[in-house]
Amino acid sequence: MELLIKNGYVYDPINKIDGEKMDIAVKDGKIVESVSSSAKVIDATNMLVMPGGVDIHSHIAGSKVNSGRILRPEDHYKDVKPRTAITRAEVGHTVPSTYTIGYRYARLGYTTVIEAASPPLKTRHTHEELNDIPLIDKSCYLVLDNNWIVLDYLSQGEINKCAAFIAWILKALKGYAIKIVNPGGVELWGWGKNVESLDDQVPPFDITPREIIRGLCKVNKILNLPHTIHVHTNNLGKPGNYRTTIETMDAVGDLANGRPNIHITHVQFCGYAGYSWITLRSGAPEIAKYVNNHPHVTIDLGQIVFGEATTMTGDGPFQYILHNLTGNKWKNADVEAEGSAGIVPYKYRRKNMVNAIQWSIGLELALLIKDPWRLFLTTDHPNAGPFTEYPRVIAWLMSTKAREKTMEKINKRAKKRGVLASIDREYTFYEIAIITRAATAKALNLENKGHLGVGADADISIYNINPMEIDPSKEYKKVRRALKRAAYTIKGGEIIVKDGEIVKSFIGETFWVKPTMSKDLEREVLKEVSEKFKEYYTVSLENYVIGESELASSKPITVKTNF
Amino acid sequence: MGEVTLKPKVIFKVPIIAETITPDNFARKSIEEIAKLEVWEGNRKVTLGELFEIAGTPGETPTDTKIIIEGDVRKVRRIGYKMTDGQILIKGPVGMYLGEKMEGGKIIVEGDADSWVGTGMKGGQIEIKGNAGDYIGAPYRGDTKGMKKGTIIIHGNAGNEIGCWMRGGTIIVKGNVGAFPGIHMKKGTILVEGDCAGRCGAMMKGGKIAVLGHIPSILPRFTFDEIKKSFKLKKEKIKGPFYLFTGDLNENGAGKLYVSIEKNKHLQFYEKYLE
C-alpha cells in the first residue's frame, strides 16, 4: 500500500524540519524516499503535517483505570456515542472505555500511548485492556519501587541482583520501563502511614526513599533501558513540595553522564510552594531554574484543565488525603508486596483559588523551562483532566491571549500566587511538535516513532490549519479546533481518521523490553525469587508470568544490558 | 388548552423509551408530525404513530398543551422527559423514569407508577394516584445530586429510598413507604402519612422528614432532641405530637426527623433523654 502526502507544511523536529513544504511518501507501513505513480494521494496543501503524537504518560489501561470506571457510572452515562459499522459504542468522559480511548486518541492525531503505572501482579489485566484499545501502539511501565523483592535487594546493597530481577520482571510481564511512585511511602501505606522526606526510614527494610531512587537509577544504567526511571515524587500534592521535587532530581545528579537519567512526571502536582493550602504559591520558577541548569532531568507537565477529572495514582496515601480534603468517594486497592492505588473523583473549578494556582503552575513550568526537548505535554490523564483537552493546553502555550482570557475567569487571588501573568513566551508549532511527539519518542528511545524520516513507522497526523497564514497567538481557538479533529491520521501507513471520523479500525502493537542477561545470573536470582514468592505472594511464580501469546500483537524489543 | 390523546394500539412487550412524549415536543405540531416523532421499541426506532392512536390538537406552546394517555403504558419509559411546562394525564399504569429531569408543568397518573419517578427533577409537579416504586426523585447511579425542586405526591404506597440525595423540593406519600426514605438527603421535605419500613434518614445531612405512621426503630446515630407539637410543610402545619430527632451524626448531619408519638409507643424510652 502506497501513500503520498503532498504539499503539506511538515514539522519534524528530530530531523530538524521546521514548517517546510514537502511531500511524505509511505510504503508498506513505513516512510520511504519515494513511491510509484499508483500511490494514493492525500492533498495536504495548506495543512500542517506532523508525526503521530506520542503520549509518554497516561492512565489508559489496567486495574486502577477499570476501578475508576466501575466507581463512576455517573461519568459515563452522559458521554455516549452509538456504535457504527466501523466503531464500537463509545462511552465515558474522564474514564472512557478501551475502544473510546483508542478512537479519541486517533482523532487527536496520536498514535502511540504508554500506560503510566501497572502493578506487576495485575499487569496481565493491563495487557488484556491494552489488547482492546484500538489503533494506537502501546506499552506500560511497571511500578517497582515499593516491590518487596526490589527493596530486599536494594537494602542489602545487591544492585546486580536487583538489576537481574528487574530485567527478568520486565521480560516476564512485558513492561517497558521502571516506574517509581512515592518510593517508601506506598510501602508504609500498607500500615496506613507515609513518608515525608527522602531520608525517612522505611521499616523493616532499612532503606530510605533516596536510596530507593538512587538504587533504581543505577539499575536502569546497568540494564541500559530505553527510558529513564519515571518518577512520581514523594509528597505529591502537598504545599511546599517543590523542595522535595528538586531534592529528588538532585538525588541522582552525580549518577548522570551527560544524558537524562531521571524523569519526573506530572510536575505540576509536585510544584507547590507555600506551607498550607491558604498560603499556596507556585513553585514553578524554582523548579524551572533547576531543570534549566541540570540536563540530567526530563519532566512532563500534568497540566490542569478546568472541569471534571478522576484522580487515580499508585500513591495510596495521597489519594486518601485527597478524599479527606474533598469528601468525595474514595477507592483504595493495595497490591500485595508491590504497591497501592487510589481513585477519587475531582472537579477543577476556576473560582477555586487552589485549582487556579494549580492551573497556573503547569503553564509556568512549560513556559519557563527553556529546552522543549526535556519537557512533555501531559494532563496525567485523567488526573488533571482528560487527554481530549490537549488542544486546549496547546492553545494556552501558543497564545498569551488565550491565557489572559482564562485568567480573567479564574479566582482573583490566584494571580498573585504565581508568575504566569508576567510571561509572554508563546510556543511555536515546531516546539509543540517537540513536546508532543519528537521529545517523547526520543525520551522513550523509540527509533521509529516521533519523526518522519525514511525508515520511521508511517504514523502521521495532518491538521486542517495553515501554519504559514494563521497567527496562533490571536487565532488560538482555530488552532484548538483543528488539533481536536485531525484532517487525517495515518497509522502504519493506513488512513484511520478522516475529518475527525474513524474510517478504519484495527489493533496496534504492544511493545515491551527484553533485557539480555546471562542464564546463570537469571537462574541464581530466580531461585531466590521463587523462595520469596512463597512467603510474600498468594500466587505461584509460574502463574505470575505472562505469556507472549496473551498479547494481541506483541512487539518485543531486545535491550543489550551492561551487566 | 390544546389536548392530544394517545391510545396504545399494540400490546407493549419490550421496553418503550418515549422521551419525545412531552408538551414541549407536541406543541405547535400537527398530528401527522406528532405521529412521526421517534421512540425506541426495544432495539428498534419506531414512530409514535406506529404505537399509538393519536388524536386532538396541541397548544401553541408547551404551557397550553395537555397530553392524555389512555391505557396501560407500564412498559413506556421517560414520559415527560425534560418537560418545561404543560400537562400530562396518564389514565393507566406508567413505566420508569416518569418526568425525568422535569423542569415545570404537571404530570398526573391515574394508576401505579414504576421506579425512578421524577429522577433528576428540577421543578414542576408529579401526582400518582396509585402506588409508586423505588428511588423517587433519586439521581443517576453514582451521582450525588438528587431532586432539586418541585413536588411529587404519591397517593398510594411507595418503595425504598424515596428522596435519595434530595436537595430541594417536596415529596408526599399518603400511603406507606419502604426503607431508607431520605437517604443522603441534603435539603427538602419528605412527608410520609403512612408507615415506614425503617432506616429513615440514613446518611442525611439536612432537610426534614416526617413519618405520621409506624416506624420500627430510629437509626443509632440520630439523637433525640425534643417533643414537637407540629410539623411544618410549606404553609401547612401538620398536627403531631412528634418526637424530633437530629442526624445523621455519622455524617455531621443536621437533618430533622419527626416521628409520630401516637403510632410509635415503642419509642417512648427516648423520653428519658428529655431534661
Place this chain on the structure above:
Amino acid sequence: MRTISNVVCPFCGSLCDDIEVDVEDNRIVKVRRGCAISVTKFTKYNEERIYKPRINGKEVSLEEAIDEAVKILANAKYPALYGWSSTSTEAINIGVEIAELIGGVMDNTASVCHGPTIIGEQDAGISTCTLGQVKNRADLIIYWGCNPVHAHPRHMARYSAASKGRFIKGRKERKVIVVDVRKTHTAKTADIFIQVKPNSDYELLTALRWAVKNGELEQEEISGIPAEKIEELADMLISCRFGALFFGLGLTMSAGKARNIEAAVALVRELNNYTKFVMMPMRGHFNVTGANEVMAWATGFPFAVDFSRGYPFYNPGDTTFVDVLTRGDCDAALIVASDPVSGFPAEAIRNLAKIPVITLDHHETLTTTISKVVIPTTVVGIETEGSAYRMDAVPLRLKKLVEPPPGIPSDEEVLKMILKKLKERVK
C-alpha cells in the same frame, strides 16, 4: 501419566493456583491440595454431560444450532444475554460484542450476588487490597455474613485467618471475629462470635461506626447486641494494626443490600482514620470478577448493560436480568455457563420459559431443560484455557489439562461463530 502443577482451580472466587493434577489417558486421576469442592469439580465434571447440540430437544449439528441461535438473536427486539461468571474472560468479551451488535441487555451473575457491593461502591467507594496484603499484614480479621469454611474452604488457610505471611506468622497472631445470624462452622473457629439479629446488620454497622468515632450509643441494645459490647468491639477494631473485613451474601442479600455495603464502607473508611483497614467481597463464581472487569473496560459498566439504543446504559433494577425477566421485557435469551432457572424467582422463570432461550453449557441443568437451543461447550480451566480474575481482581490464567470430548467447542469458539454470522445479518 503426567503431573500438571500450579493448576488454577476453576470453581470459586478463591481461584487457588497451587493445585496439582495427575492426568492419565486424558482423564484426571488425582487432585492434590484442592478442597473437597475442587476435587469434585476436577473429577466429576463429566456427569450429566451434554455431547450433542439440540433444538427443541432434538439432536442437530453444531452449524444448525448456531444458525438457529443467530436467527433468534437477530430477530429479537430486546434480547438478554446472561450468566458469564463461569467461563473465560475471552468468551465474555465476545459476548459483549454480540450484545452491542444486536442491541440487547447483558448481565452477569453479580446482579444476584455481589451486585449490591458494586452499587454500594458506586455511591461510597471502598478500601480494599489483594489477598496477599491480608496474609502478610492483617492481625484482625472479620467474617461478616459469609461462611468460608463451606463456601471458600481454603480461603482461611491460604489468604486469611490461618495464613502465614511476612509479618504475621499464623492464626495465633490474629484475632478473628465472626458476625452472623447463627453460629456457623466459621463462627465456631472465631475468637469472638457476634450473633446479629437477622436483617439488622445496617444498624449494627452504623452503630459501630459511631462508636469508633467515640460517640455514645443512646440505645441499650442494637441489632440484638448490647451497647457495651459494640463499644468494646469498636475498641478492638481501632487498636489492631491491620484489619480486614470479608463479607458475603449475609450482607449483600439481607435487608438493606447495597446500603449495607455502603455502611460497611463508611465504617472501614472511618477506621482508616485510626489504623489500617480494608474490606473484600467473597465472590462466588470463579470468574464473576472477570465478567465485571471485562464488561467495565468494554462498556464502562460492570454488569446490567443495555445496548438497545446502540450505546451502553446501566441501571440495576432496570437492566438487571432478574428484573428484565420479571417484567417480561425480553423476547429472547442467551445463557452462558449459568443456571438461572435453579435460583431465580418463580415469576422470572415463568417468563423465561415463554421466550426462545439459547444455552451454552457443558452439562444438563434446569435451564437447559427449558431451552430451545442447547449447545454443549467445554469446561473452562479443565478442557480449555483462558483468563479469569480472582475475588481480589488478580488475573490468572486457567490451564487446559485434558482434551475435550471430540467435536465440542469452547464457549469462546461458539460465540465467535455466532458473532461472525450475526455480523453478516446486522449492520
